[in-house]
Amino acid sequence: MERRDSVRRLLCKVLGLLLLSMACASAYMNERLVLIASADSPIDQLDSIEVRRLFLGMNVTHDGIRLRALLNEADSQVRSVFLQNVVAMTDTVYDRRVLRLAMAGEITLPPIYTDKRALLAAVAANKTAISYAWERDVQQDKRIKILRTLWHD
């Protein structure tokens, strides 16, 4: 009798884990990483090369306005997708590349935001700021406009 109960409990746990993992997987399904700017920003479009340069801290200007990149590190997946799909570098190569450029005085390192709300507030407050975020985090935010999709699941 006791053995049957313990088998039942184990089955429940396995089922629970299975359901939880399915829920997590569905949460990341149809996920989109989007390039964002302030709703007041005059910028409407940036091509892939400009985006890559911008997030390496390099000089990118539009109509005489120098753009500023803000790095979103609010979660580990956003950083991983950014590295793979935006700058196309491993984390070590990216870090060493931007540090070398900063060491040469060629760039100022893009500031890192680990808090999602602080990042969105910073983007909203600065017409020259460009960053990236999950679409679900910004699509209802009237202070932010989406410039383009950088990656989708």
Added chain:
Amino acid sequence: MTRHFSRLLPALALLWYFPAVSSAADHEHSANEFEVFLAAEAIHGTGQTHAGDDDTWFDADVLFGLTEHQFKVFGEYYITPDERDLERLQFGWEFAPETTLWFGRFHQPASAWNSEHHHGRYLQTAITRPFIERWEDEQGLIPQHITGALFDTRQAMGNVGAIQVSTGVGYGPSILAHEYEPIDLIDNNPGRHRLAISGRLAYLPEYESGNGAGLVFAHDQVQTASPSVINYIQSTNIVLTVWGAYVDWTFDPWRVIATNYYVDVGLDTGAHDESFISGYIQAERVLPHKLTMFGRLENSSRMEESRYVHLFDDHDGDIDIAFQREALGLRWDFIRRQALTVEISHVISIDQRSNEIRLQWSGVIP
């Protein structure tokens, strides 16, 4: 002690000021720069009584900068147990996109290695820097710091490529017993400092990735009143002219850095003029698990016969000048912005052959 403390004060002030600024980065957009490159090293070398000048057990390289519109202030303060130096202090005006005119003390652009890695150990894959790229206070044979003006520009070529032109003009180092003495911005400046010119013309096929190849040139006029130097080289003037070519190319998972310099040494009496060639090639390969394997060959021609080269050997129990070196190592970037490296090498110097093993931890904060 008081002198050391006063030299440390600017660094302490910066350490106090900049973390306060960078901690605000999560709240406001900022154009300040503050990074500290740290490294700790252990070395064992056969036939050497103490670690080399490039092998301090600990060093910290403090990088600081401020950008306001088109104007920049940028500096690098280097700290070891024996040394505290303001290695660079530059005031820049970016008067056109990717075109900056700098004033101050800077690293001469003709060094392929130093203009890429500067003093930050974490940035170079290997532990050691090639002997021909050594700094002045490590018995370096080529002056590396100029105090004056530096013009640097990158002009787009096609969609992703660029041409880089970099030219520096100013005061170079004086020379004392066994080493060059560049102008020190916060301490005494013994000796006379004369004209130094340095330049680089490079092709960057994909600017963002860091690949590049180019030609470099440097011309240094050095005057000395040091009796030991005059006695040794029979000249009060040295005119050093350097021509070089380099390539730094990554083709995943490989990276190759190769450089060759031709160095002409002009002395008072033309009959004693000398020249030598020195170069190196370093290959790196990225492996799984954040490991990078690397190997480097350094070689030279006519350095052994050069009196100018021998002038820099201070016979203090370490290896100051090497004619040849083979190095092999493994780097492990075990955590973000931190690495452990092991390097073994075989060195042929002026008076001995040595086998060396080095272990290094390097990192950068924040």
